[in-house]
Amino acid sequence: MNPNVDYTSPSAQFTFDVNKSNLFKKDNQNLINILGIEQLNTLENVSLLDIFLSRTNVVEPHYHQNAAELVYCITGAATVSIMNPYTKEILNYPITPGQVANVPQGWWHYEMATVDNTHLLAIFDAPTPEVILGSDLLKFTPANVMAHTYCLDQRQWEKTIAPIHPSTYIGPYKDCQQSTQPNIAYGQQGYYPSFPYYPYY
Numbered sequence: 001m002n003p004n005v006d007y008t009s010p011s012a013q014f015t016f017d018v019n020k021s022n023l024f025k026k027d028n029q030n031l032i033n034i035l036g037i038e039q040l041n042t043l044e045n046v047s048l049l050d051i052f053l054s055r056t057n058v059v060e061p062h063y064h065q066n067a068a069e070l071v072y073c074i075t076g077a078a079t080v081s082i083m084n085p086y087t088k089e090i091l092n093y094p095i096t097p098g099q100v101a102n103v104p105q106g107w108w109h110y111e112m113a114t115v116d117n118t119h120l121l122a123i124f125d126a127p128t129p130e131v132i133l134g135s136d137l138l139k140f141t142p143a144n145v146m147a148h149t150y151c152l153d154q155r156q157w158e159k160t161i162a163p164i165h166p167s168t169y170i171g172p173y174k175d176c177q178q179s180t181q182p183n184i185a186y187g188q189q190g191y192y193p194s195f196p197y198y199p200y201y
Helices: 134-140 143-150 154-161
Strands: 022-027 030-035 047-053 058-063 069-075 078-084 089-095 100-103 109-113 118-124 181-183 188-190
Touching: 047 058, 047 109, 058 134, 069 078, 069 089, 078 100, 089 100, 143 154
Parallel strands: none
Antiparallel strands: 022 030, 030 047, 047 118, 058 109, 069 100, 069 118, 078 089, 078 109, 181 188
């Protein structure tokens, strides 16, 4: 039990409507709701993100510094992609209803819906899921540091990252004008074919 909670107190919470706790909303088909100890004070080492995605929308690359994550597919289909920090490989795990993918604590990963109306539940072994987002790393690391470290032209780097919004959470942006979309699994440029063919399965 949580030693910081008086379970006999009227303020002890044992139920909560996760639909009322929005973390991020791109539109009505692409959003994330959150449940942690701030929403439900009797939680111990568990929290969750309730994720809704439409086809080709992706929960941006990120990592959780304080928790492992178990991604459970409720409806639809998604590919959970994880970078193994030991082998430097990107591992791609397609999941459909009833299937899970496990992301160890601190591992870089992202999730992309491969069909519309995909609903995922991300479960964490911490009372609050903390996160470091790729968009924030790219946007807030000083351009001169990136240019110096990776031998880049600073002005070109600044131009490249100019369209990036901090705390993207779900991409691509509504106003994205790319003529092609990235092949998430292989890291190459290319068109998504019509489903149900999945090129990265």
